[in-house]
Amino acid sequence: MNELSSDLEPHYATVLARNPGETEFHQAVAEVLESLAPVVRKHPDYLHHAVIERLCEPERQLIFRVPWTDDQGRVQINRAFRVEFNSALGPYKGGLRFHPSVYLGIVKFLGFEQIFKNALTGLPIGGGKGGSDFDPKGRSDNEVMRFCQSLMTELYRHLGEYTDVPAGDIGVGEREIGYLFGQYKRITNRYESGVLTGKGLAYGGSQVRREATGYGTVFFTEQMLASTGSSLSGRRVVVSGSGNVAIYAAQKAAELGAQVVACSDSSGYVVDEAGLDLALLKQVKEVDRARLTAYAAERGSARFVAGGSVWDVPCEVALPCATQNELDDAAALKLVENGVLAVAEGANMPCTPDAVRLFQERSVLFAPGKAANAGGVATSSLEMQQNASRDSWSFEHTEQRLHEIMVGVHERCASAADEYGSPGNYVAGANISSFIQVADAMLALGVV
Numbered sequence: 001m002n003e004l005s006s007d008l009e010p011h012y013a014t015v016l017a018r019n020p021g022e023t024e025f026h027q028a029v030a031e032v033l034e035s036l037a038p039v040v041r042k043h044p045d046y047l048h049h050a051v052i053e054r055l056c057e058p059e060r061q062l063i064f065r066v067p068w069t070d071d072q073g074r075v076q077i078n079r080a081f082r083v084e085f086n087s088a089l090g091p092y093k094g095g096l097r098f099h100p101s102v103y104l105g106i107v108k109f110l111g112f113e114q115i116f117k118n119a120l121t122g123l124p125i126g127g128g129k130g131g132s133d134f135d136p137k138g139r140s141d142n143e144v145m146r147f148c149q150s151l152m153t154e155l156y157r158h159l160g161e162y163t164d165v166p167a168g169d170i171g172v173g174e175r176e177i178g179y180l181f182g183q184y185k186r187i188t189n190r191y192e193s194g195v196l197t198g199k200g201l202a203y204g205g206s207q208v209r210r211e212a213t214g215y216g217t218v219f220f221t222e223q224m225l226a227s228t229g230s231s232l233s234g235r236r237v238v239v240s241g242s243g244n245v246a247i248y249a250a251q252k253a254a255e256l257g258a259q260v261v262a263c264s265d266s267s268g269y270v271v272d273e274a275g276l277d278l279a280l281l282k283q284v285k286e287v288d289r290a291r292l293t294a295y296a297a298e299r300g301s302a303r304f305v306a307g308g309s310v311w312d313v314p315c316e317v318a319l320p321c322a323t324q325n326e327l328d329d330a331a332a333l334k335l336v337e338n339g340v341l342a343v344a345e346g347a348n349m350p351c352t353p354d355a356v357r358l359f360q361e362r363s364v365l366f367a368p369g370k371a372a373n374a375g376g377v378a379t380s381s382l383e384m385q386q387n388a389s390r391d392s393w394s395f396e397h398t399e400q401r402l403h404e405i406m407v408g409v410h411e412r413c414a415s416a417a418d419e420y421g422s423p424g425n426y427v428a429g430a431n432i433s434s435f436i437q438v439a440d441a442m443l444a445l446g447v448v
């Protein structure tokens with residue numbers, strides 16, 4: 001990591017000591033603290049009132065057992081988490097991730113990022129995150145339902161539309177949110193729509209929520225390119241991943257005139273020089289829940305490369321939309337050598353710190369996830385607004401609101417970066433702008 005200022009170094013040392021082994025959380029904290037030296041110099045109050053120590057310590061952390069029975073009648077045990085990180089700006093808000101890699105350090109990194117991401121949207125939402133080491137891959141619908149019901153049987157007591165509002169993340173989509181909401185409704189005997197977001201349209205979901213993270217990433221990229229007089233039109237784009245974020249990032253980029261030529265999954269990547277066929281990709285991934293090999297088998301212009309790195313495919317715009325630390329310095333160098341102009345993180349922290357440094361040194365436009373993927377949670381907040389007012393908005397209106405919000409996120413990052421002496425540095429801008437907003441609220445609320 002970069003050197004921290006002497007004001008901030010002890011806080012980072014405390015985080016390391018109190019959270020041993022949680023490397024992703026350490027990485028997320030370091031990335032924010034590295035931007036804050038000019039802020040605490042200008043506002044020493046933040047140090048005097050221990051705002052940074054308080055921000056790095058979650059308000060509440062829940063860890064619980066989730067027992068469930070598989071289709072063979074065997075009892076299975078998973079571990080689940082909810083980290084309610086910061087509620088200075090609103091109820092805890094953030095997704096649930098179901099993936100075998102989930103442990104406390106992953107949930108804390110995601111929860112910490114979420115505080116700042118949510119602040120950047122300008123909407124009244126605090127930060128939290130949760131999940132489980134449950135692996136939905138290969139599980140039947142009934143197994144997924146029983147797991148979700150068991151998880152909610154414990155989690156419901158900690159939730160509420162004014163308390164904590166989960167949503168999806170990796171491994172948690174509309175199917176899982178439906179089962180979770182059904183169980184919450186049954187236990188509480190309340191139709192409290194605003195307690196979960198990412199719901200299906202049939203029972204209180206919002207238009208555009210499914211598309212929002214990917215669309216938002218592309219709207220941010222468009223703003224970033226426009227700031228240098230450029231645009232997405234005619235650009236060659238590569239996305240990584242092939243889940244919810246990747247699919248809708250690819251769709252919006254294509255709508256704006258880009259040629260999206262590659263995407264990936266955990267077994268390899270697909271290159272499709274004719275441009276990805278999004279209807280086919282959706283069928284394979286959303287309906288059949290199959291692998292990208294099935295896409296390549298159906299599509300003459302596509303080539304599947306087993307293993308390897310999707311970042312070897314030359315492109316002008318790279319959108320990492322898979323998972324944390326998927327794009328390292330070697331991949332970054334390859335992208336730079338191939339002439340990449342802009343990189344925007346659709347996933348949470350997909351670029352390693354060395355990769356980010358390399359992009360910045362080589363003057364590649366770089367958008368950190370907490371800014372570039374804020375469109376998902378922003379649209380969750382729009383879903384909460386609709387639920388609270390017992391209303392539902394049209395696709396066009398909701399997309400327009402999302403677009404305005406992403407223009408606002410870009411504007412906040414760009415002006416904070418200018419004000420604090422790092423013009424064009426979206427990492428600094430995102431961290432500074434969101435930190436000040438949360439820190440000011442925390443100061444106003446006193447020592448709580």
Ligand code: GLU
Nearest residue numbers: 094095167168169377380
């Ligand atoms: N999991 C998404 C994120 O990383 C969305 C969270 C939400 O909608 O609450 O921001």
